[in-house]
Amino acid sequence: MDPSVLEQGGVQRRLARTRALAEVGVAGLRTLLGSRALVVGCGGLGHPVAAYLAGAGVGHLTLMDDDDVEETNLNRQLLFHTQDAGRPKAAVLQERVRALQPHVAVAAMEMRLTERNARGIVGAHRVVVDCTDDPATKFILQDTALRCAVPLVHGGAVRWGGQVTVIPAGGRPCLRCLFDEPPPAERCQDAGVLGAACGAVGAVMAAEAVKVLLGVGQPLTARLLTLDLLAGTTRVQPLYARQGCPHCAAAATPARR
Ligand SMILES: [Zn+2]
Numbered sequence: 360m361d362p363s364v365l366e367q368g369g370v371q372r373r374l375a376r377t378r379a380l381a382e383v384g385v386a387g388l389r390t391l392l393g394s395r396a397l398v399v400g401c402g403g404l405g406h407p408v409a410a411y412l413a414g415a416g417v418g419h420l421t422l423m424d425d426d427d428v429e430e431t432n433l434n435r436q437l438l439f440h441t442q443d444a445g446r447p448k449a450a451v452l453q454e455r456v457r458a459l460q461p462h463v464a465v466a467a468m469e470m471r472l473t474e475r476n477a478r479g480i481v482g483a484h485r486v487v488v489d490c491t492d493d494p495a496t497k498f499i500l501q502d503t504a505l506r507c508a509v510p511l512v513h514g515g516a517v518r519w520g521g522q523v524t525v526i527p528a529g530g531r532p533c534l535r536c537l538f539d540e541p542p543p544a545e546r547c548q549d550a551g552v553l554g555a556a557c558g559a560v561g562a563v564m565a566a567e568a569v570k571v572l573l574g575v576g577q578p579l580t581a582r583l584l585t586l587d588l589l590a591g592t593t594r595v596q597p598l599y600a601r602q603g604c605p606h607c608a609a610a611a612t613p614a615r616r
Pocket of ligand 1: 530531532533534535536537600601604605606607608
């Protein structure tokens with residue numbers, strides 16, 4: 360989007376609370392309005408991420424998901440309505456985000472991210488937010504983001520909590536430093552998930568994406584934030600690059616913050 364859209368009175372008013380932040384201001388809003396963010400997964404994490412990024416002023420969002428809305432989604436996917444069941448998630452979320460923030464350019468891609476299509480899609484964005492629940496897709500996404508030098512906000516939610524980390528454009532450390540191969544999926548349909556856990560994790564992911572786009576604050580790079588809403592605790596642990604990692608082996612020392 361052309362950042363000059365900020366001159367329109369309605370957009371100024373809508374984004375006034377973001378603009379008032381000391382770290383944002385008019386210059387920050389122009390940066391956000393000129394930014395493109397890719398949200399992969401339009402479920403429990405994708406909803407808060409898409410809504411908060413649009414509300415923060417990100418000018419272009421691409422929403423990607425190949426699933427249709429089901430009634431079991433409604434405990435956590437807050438922008439879907441009962442009558443949306445059976446409709447494509449990406450298209451419905453696009454419609455809702457447009458209704459919230461009509462000035463944002465929102466694209467919907469009703470498809471799955473694969474090895475074949477990932478590079479073209481990821482490379483067209485300034486930040487990628489991983490809102491999927493499938494470990495294999497998470498690995499395709501992070502490998503592609505590293506190849507395209509696009510920073511990635513990684514997150515996951517299950518049961519009463521979840522985790523967030525940011526993989527910078529240069530990697531070090533990355534998901535393959537934590538796991539050799541995608542770990543077995545722990546699916547929400549088996550383990551359960553509290554809607555509020557998705558909301559909490561998704562909100563943190565949205566804030567991380569805004570920080571990355573603006574270059575402000577201390578992103579969760581080389582750190583893993585774990586939220587446990589049942590215990591009422593948060594934990595931040597350092598992550599390190601691993602000797603055997605195909606991306607980060609050359610720099611297998613404690614990673615920079
Ligand atoms: Zn690595």
